[in-house]
Amino acid sequence: MRISKSFIPTLKEVPADAVIPSHILMLRSGMIRMLSAGIYSFLPLGYKVIKKISEIINEEMTAIGGQEFHLPALNPREIWDETGRIEDFGDTMFHLKNRDYVLAPTHEEVMTFHAKGAMKSYKDMPQIWYQIQTKFRNEARPRSGIIRGRQFLMKDAYSFDSSWEGLDESYTKHYQAYQNIFDRCGIKYFVVGASSGAMGGSKSEEFMVKSDAGEDTVAYCNSCGYAANVEVAQSVVEPNERSSESKEVYEISTPNIHSIDELCEFLKIDERETAKSRVYIFDEKPILVLMSGNDEVNGTKLESILGGEVRPAHPEELVEITGAEAGSIGPIGFKERILADNRLKDGNNLYSGANKTDYHIGGIDLKRDVEKIEYFDLRTIESGEECARCGEPLDVFKAIELGHIFKLGTKYSEAMGATFLNENGKANPIIMGSYGIGVDRVLACFIEQNYDEKGILWKGPLKPFDIQLLGLNMKKEIVINESNEVYELLKSEGYDVLFDDRRDAQAGFKFNDAELIGIPLQVIIGEKNVKEGLIEIKNRITGERLIIGKHLLLDQLKEIG
RNA sequence: CGGGGCGUAGCGUAGUCCGGUUAGCGCGCCUGCUUUGGGAGCAGGAGGUCGCAGGUUCGAAUCCUGCCGCCCCGACCA
Missing domain, CATH: 3.90.960.10 (YbaK/aminoacyl-tRNA synthetase-associated domain)
Structure with a gap:
C-alpha cells in the first residue's frame, strides 16, 4: 500500500488526553480516533490489526467446533427481563429512549433464545456458538483509551451441553483454544481463578495481562504459579498471638x-x-x-x-x-x-x-x-504475604482482563425455559458455558507489551504489514524507479508492503514515521545506495542495518524471516 | 456518582490571577524557490463562534451564574 494514497494520519506530538502507552501510540500511529468518551473509531491501520486478531480467533474457534453467528446488538427488553439481568446490569446497560430496546452488553440471552427450541434433544448437543461483535456498556468512567470503552469489540462464545461432563469438556476446549489464541497473538498472559460476579455459574477463570493500566488486581506466586484475582485470593496469615493475661476493658x-x-x-x-x-x-x-x-x-x-x-x-x-x-x-x-x-x-x-x-x-x-x-477469611491480601499453596511470597499487581471463561450451568436456560429431552425423555435445562475475549483489548495489550520510546514494535502475526519500504528522496528519478521496482517485486513475492512513497517528506520524517508505526522490517531505498546497486534492510526492533546487493534482497528477507 | 484538573485554529500550547490594540507561538496545511539518509530553509498565505448559554461592564478569552465536554484519582465494573 502506498502511503501517499492511504489514510494513516500519524501525529508527531502526544495528544493531551492520552496517558497510557497503548492509547498514545494508537492515536499517534493513526490506528484510532476518539469520537466521544470511551467511543473510538478504528482507522484503516487499526482495523487491519483487529481483523488479524479476529482471524486468529476464528481459526482457533473453528478448530474446537465453534460456529460463528452474527447477532443483533439491539435487543428487546423482554429477554433481559426473563433472566433478571436488566436489574443486575442497572445503569451499566444502555436503554433506548423511543422504544423498549436495550443495547446488548453481552449475549447470553440472545444465544439462549436461539438455543431454546432448537436444542430439543440431547442428540443435538454439544454445540459451540460464537460471535465477534460490538458490545455496549454505559461505563460510568471510560478510561485508558480502548481498554475501557462504552462500546468495544468482544468475541463471545457459548457452549450448550446435555451433561455436566460435557460442560467440563467444552470448558477445557475453550481453555486450550484461548491459550492458542493468546500465544499466537504474542501476548504474555497468565490465568487466574476468578469470581464469577453477575454472570452466575460455578467455575470461572480469567486470562490476564500484567499492566499498570489494569483495573483488576491479582495475586501471583512466581514459585508455584498460583494466581488469583484479589477478590478471591488467599494467603497464609497466622492469627495474632493471644497474650497470656487479659486486661480489664x-x-x-x-x-x-x-x-x-x-x-x-x-x-x-x-x-x-x-x-x-x-x-x-x-x-x-x-x-x-x-x-x-x-x-x-x-x-x-x-x-x-x-x-x-x-x-x-x-x-x-x-x-x-x-x-x-x-x-x-x-x-x-x-x-x-x-x-x-x-x-x-x-x-x-x-x-x-x-x-x-x-x-x-x-x-x-x-x-x-x-x-x-x-x-x-475477610482480608484483602497484600504483596509479600505467603502463598497459600507453597508458602513463597506472593506478588500482587494490576492486570488487564483479556479473556474470561465461565461454567454458567443452567442459570440462563432455566430462566428462559431452554430445555431438552434426555435419554429418558425427561426435560432438563441446557447446561451452558460462556467464554469472552476483549478483541480490541488484545490490540491494546499487545502494544502495552511491545513498544519503545520511538513507537510500536510489531512482531508475529498481528503486524499490520510485513515490510515498510522507504523511498528516501522521491523527487529523484533514480529513487522513484528503484523503489517502485522493489515495491512490485516484494508484492509479487507475497509480502504485504507499506510503501512510503511520499514525494515531499524528508528522510528523517519518514524514518520517524516508520519507527512510530513499527513494522518489523524496513527496506530503505536511498540515492547513494541505488547508484551502487545496494539496498538497505533495517530491523525495527534491534535497529540493526544490513546493506546488501540488490540481487540478494529476497534471499536476505527470507533468511530474516 | 464523589474529588481534582482542563476546554483558545487539525495537533500541542501562551494569554485568564490583575478586563482594555488586530488573541500570540510551535507543528501541520496552501503557493513559489531551494534542500534531500534522521521530524529542512527562505518568502508569501489560509485557517479562531477563545466549549455553550446567560449576566456584570463603556469594553469580556479574562469577572459572575448555569450547562456541556474531555482527562486523572476514587466508587462501580459481565
Whole structure:
C-alpha cells in the first residue's frame, strides 16, 4: 500500500488526553480516533490489526467446533427481563429512549433464545456458538483509551451441553483454544481463578495481562504459579498471638483520632493491637466487620460469606446504628451481627472504637467481651504475604482482563425455559458455558507489551504489514524507479508492503514515521545506495542495518524471516 | 456518582490571577524557490463562534451564574 494514497494520519506530538502507552501510540500511529468518551473509531491501520486478531480467533474457534453467528446488538427488553439481568446490569446497560430496546452488553440471552427450541434433544448437543461483535456498556468512567470503552469489540462464545461432563469438556476446549489464541497473538498472559460476579455459574477463570493500566488486581506466586484475582485470593496469615493475661476493658479519650494510624501514633501501640471496624448494610440490617489494624475488607469475600450484596453504611447511618461517628466504632456494645477476620481470632488486649465519638476502648478480649462473633477469611491480601499453596511470597499487581471463561450451568436456560429431552425423555435445562475475549483489548495489550520510546514494535502475526519500504528522496528519478521496482517485486513475492512513497517528506520524517508505526522490517531505498546497486534492510526492533546487493534482497528477507 | 484538573485554529500550547490594540507561538496545511539518509530553509498565505448559554461592564478569552465536554484519582465494573 502506498502511503501517499492511504489514510494513516500519524501525529508527531502526544495528544493531551492520552496517558497510557497503548492509547498514545494508537492515536499517534493513526490506528484510532476518539469520537466521544470511551467511543473510538478504528482507522484503516487499526482495523487491519483487529481483523488479524479476529482471524486468529476464528481459526482457533473453528478448530474446537465453534460456529460463528452474527447477532443483533439491539435487543428487546423482554429477554433481559426473563433472566433478571436488566436489574443486575442497572445503569451499566444502555436503554433506548423511543422504544423498549436495550443495547446488548453481552449475549447470553440472545444465544439462549436461539438455543431454546432448537436444542430439543440431547442428540443435538454439544454445540459451540460464537460471535465477534460490538458490545455496549454505559461505563460510568471510560478510561485508558480502548481498554475501557462504552462500546468495544468482544468475541463471545457459548457452549450448550446435555451433561455436566460435557460442560467440563467444552470448558477445557475453550481453555486450550484461548491459550492458542493468546500465544499466537504474542501476548504474555497468565490465568487466574476468578469470581464469577453477575454472570452466575460455578467455575470461572480469567486470562490476564500484567499492566499498570489494569483495573483488576491479582495475586501471583512466581514459585508455584498460583494466581488469583484479589477478590478471591488467599494467603497464609497466622492469627495474632493471644497474650497470656487479659486486661480489664477501659475507656480512653481520643479526641480527633479517626484512623488506625492516628490511634497507633496517639497510644504508641502497634496496629496489630487494634481492631478496625467497618459497618456494612446487608439485607437492610447493619453488620460490623472487624479487621486487624489496617487490613482491608475484601468485599467479594464478604458477599460470598453472606450470600448477597452488601454496601457500606453511610455516615449518617453510622451514627444512628452505633451512636458514634466513623473512627470511633467498635464491637463493645454493638448489638447487631459481628464478623471478624481470622487474623483477630480470639485476640485480647485489643484497642477499638467505643461507639462514642472521640473515645476508644482498650483491653478488649474478643473471646470474653464479644459473645456473638463469627470468624472468616475477610482480608484483602497484600504483596509479600505467603502463598497459600507453597508458602513463597506472593506478588500482587494490576492486570488487564483479556479473556474470561465461565461454567454458567443452567442459570440462563432455566430462566428462559431452554430445555431438552434426555435419554429418558425427561426435560432438563441446557447446561451452558460462556467464554469472552476483549478483541480490541488484545490490540491494546499487545502494544502495552511491545513498544519503545520511538513507537510500536510489531512482531508475529498481528503486524499490520510485513515490510515498510522507504523511498528516501522521491523527487529523484533514480529513487522513484528503484523503489517502485522493489515495491512490485516484494508484492509479487507475497509480502504485504507499506510503501512510503511520499514525494515531499524528508528522510528523517519518514524514518520517524516508520519507527512510530513499527513494522518489523524496513527496506530503505536511498540515492547513494541505488547508484551502487545496494539496498538497505533495517530491523525495527534491534535497529540493526544490513546493506546488501540488490540481487540478494529476497534471499536476505527470507533468511530474516 | 464523589474529588481534582482542563476546554483558545487539525495537533500541542501562551494569554485568564490583575478586563482594555488586530488573541500570540510551535507543528501541520496552501503557493513559489531551494534542500534531500534522521521530524529542512527562505518568502508569501489560509485557517479562531477563545466549549455553550446567560449576566456584570463603556469594553469580556479574562469577572459572575448555569450547562456541556474531555482527562486523572476514587466508587462501580459481565
